[in-house]
Amino acid sequence: MKPTNTKNPEYYHKVVDCQYACPAHTPVPEYIRLIAAEKYTEAYMVNWESNVFPGVLGRTCDRPCEPACRRVRVEEEPVAICRLKRVAADNKGDVKTLMPQGPFQPNGKKVALIGGGPASLTVARDLAPLGYEVHLFDEQVAGGGMMRSQIPSFRLPEEVLNEEVNYILDMGIHTQFLTYVKSLKEVLSQKYDAVFVGTGAPKGRDLPKLPGRKEGDKFIHIGIEWLANVAFEHTKSISEKVIVLGGGNTAMDCCRTSRRLGGKEVKVVVRSPFDEMKASPWEKEDALHEDIQIIDNHVPLSFEVENGKLIGMKFQKVKPVYDANGKRQLLPTDEPDVFIEADEVLIAIGQENSFPWIERDLGLEFDQWGMPVVDELTYQSTHPKVFFGGDAAFGPKNVITAVAQGHQAAVSLHLFCEGKDLRERPSPFTNLISQKMGIHEWSYDNGVAIDQRYAVPQAEKTLTLRDRKKEVELGFDVPTAFKETQRCLNCDVQTVFTAERCIECDACMDVCPTSCITFTANDEESELRQKLLVPAENLSQDLLVSNELKTGRVMVKDEDVCLHCGLCAERCPTSAWDMQKFLYSVTKAYQMPAPLPQIQK
């Protein structure tokens, strides 16, 4: 193998599994260390710089970082990254003074943002400090988009959302709420330099062809519409017997909200097997905890209506069958169809994009599925002035993805308005700095805690079911949060190897607790992987290969289960190994001057 090029920022970035897995690439270990040091304000700002909504995400994020956490490979459970983020948000001090302070020197450019959700707000935050005149349009009464209309208050209190939305709007964003944009043509005619579309995936899927759908219409609701009606207090109650169709997180929000609005027998009925439901495991757990029955392997057949009133639904029982490629098919079983009683039904079987307001003659192409043709790097549509981001660009995903896309779209908008090439994107901000403080001292806490993951306490069910707005999760208290932070392995503190200094004493190889380091003759990657002390079978993890050493061998380190404990560097007599903190901040239109503001406690 060729020596690893660690000059490429993506190499060390990939070692930080959580950050690499995060769509917005938030520097997770960095803020976890700040939480451990009780520097909650700084921890919040590290988050805010990267993901814009730490308080919201600390409660509701899909957390792609957690399954990626190295801890999963070393023991079992990942660090509770998401809930630690909330600790920073809950305990922070004054953050507003650390944010870019307006009024900003205008640059004479004007942009329109359609939709007021996470993607648009991110674009607004990134462009406002550069002097753009930002106009944001949304049909709701306030900003936040689906974070406001779809995430129930018992998971995300309104104050938290308002606070973080307002940090952005207070940067001098011109907002036009309660304004449904009816025509893109009209917007384009208003001399904006660029337009960003972040309208999400606003249309809930229906089951229009299912028998009884029309007759029972009064008692059948589309999940996301119903959730929005609850959020804006148009809907205040539901009947006692409720069926929720669907197995995603929206279904979980629907059933749990139903329990709070009067639903006594709430059942989630889903086509797929329980383990394959789209909902996050913790959301399923929370639903079960609230006495909601989840009935899997049932396909809806009909709505049963009697005397103009819905009495329930009929389902066919199915079983999953997998072909050789692992592709699933749901085949009917011989068992008789099942009737389940219900007074009301919520349909939460997915959502779709919908662009009735975009004229098809603007030069903005749509594909065969009615989705705009959007460049995956630049987020530019085929109309050069129009950019997309969030669910509107590539279909429904999640908040953190919307934020990540917002950042990139903002970069493109800025390049576009400056007349530059959209494909020549500025490099990410990176920094690699030694953590050495003395002969064997590091400026990070390199001890490895063996603690198991700590659970987040929840409020009493009797209280939370009574009040729709009462937050269920209480968040970590400070002592527990500290213990949880200690589980973080500091994967961003990189093991940096300098072959020229190595005297091949084997000390690092001998001391490494997880047998990551091997000195051996070089070979092809597949051969090399087998030759290590413990074969490197996890192909998703890279090998760090050094230049040739004096004896002709090379040092090969399997990054897979490295604990970043620093023992290799402590036992190295020549500092051929050094522990260096790698900071990676994604390219943004407006890079905060000090990406990680440091203030004294």
Place this chain on the structure above:
Amino acid sequence: MSYLKPLFRHPKLPKNKLGYTLKEYEGSLSTLCAGCGHDSISAAIVQACFEMSVEPHNVAKISGIGCSSKTPTYFLGNSHGFNSVHGRMPSVATGASMANKDLVYFGVSGDGDSASIGMGQLVHVIRRNLNMVYIVMNNGCYGLTKGQDSATADQGSKSKAGSINPFQAIDLASLAIELGASFVAQSFSGDKQQLVPLIKAAMHHKGFAFLNVISPCVTFNNNPGSTKSYDYVREHIEATSTLDFIPEMPEIKASYEKGKSTKIAMHDGSLIQLNKLETDWDPEDRISAVNALQMARAKNEILTGLLYVNSEWKDLHGVLNTYHKPLNRLKESELCPGVENLNAINAGFR
């Protein structure tokens, strides 16, 4: 500075016949200088014991004083240990072996502990052919007292401060062969591929197994001009053979070039498979072993690998013809002959 090794290990760490991983053979985190050759030797002992599937509680490690003698803390944390008086490890080992001959004994010593203060003890334990593995972690200097030349420092070797050693060096391997050690090998801490099988063979040898391992002192004796530095040793190393230790009689699969491959049977049926690199050398012939060492010295080479082995000689227990059971396991009924027998014995002297 870290004082504790993290408890996590690679989840796919291999297991030996007992179901143990390397972790069960490790000791505490070393407090020796970073890069010390001794740590590599400790790691080789851990590896050898793991591969031999030894029960850790059937091993005793005994040492004297010095950097080398500290190392038993850093390997085999689940075994017995005795950190004795400077240079007196052989006496303690002899006593322990007398009491319980069933254990595997590792005597760990350094060049000061063996070639200076403990020389008197070393020569006698060799004579007695005590069944043990005696490892000298040889760095040619007194590392614990700031690196003065030791008795094994080569004549002409330059110290870190720049002074040249005017005295002849004691060649421990030659000495051991001369005094009748039944297993003598020499190795280098930086060559585990050679060291691990040598330790395994030494553990299986019934009798005194002497391993002189050159182990650079990174702090005081790794400078240019030193003959015990990593660079010097790597440049001047010359192996007698490549060696495999085979615990049980195997089917012979590989065929070696004629005249170069030798198999040495050990008393318990295990086998040392040697692929000879030196031609005029026969590991079972003392004269050729001494010659090979002298030849290497004349050429400024450091001869490593197995030098001499003799599986015929009786070990100390064999010479003394001790009881088949370890003495520490004999009960009063076996030890006390009873009044009648005692009277009969006494009568025999009248």
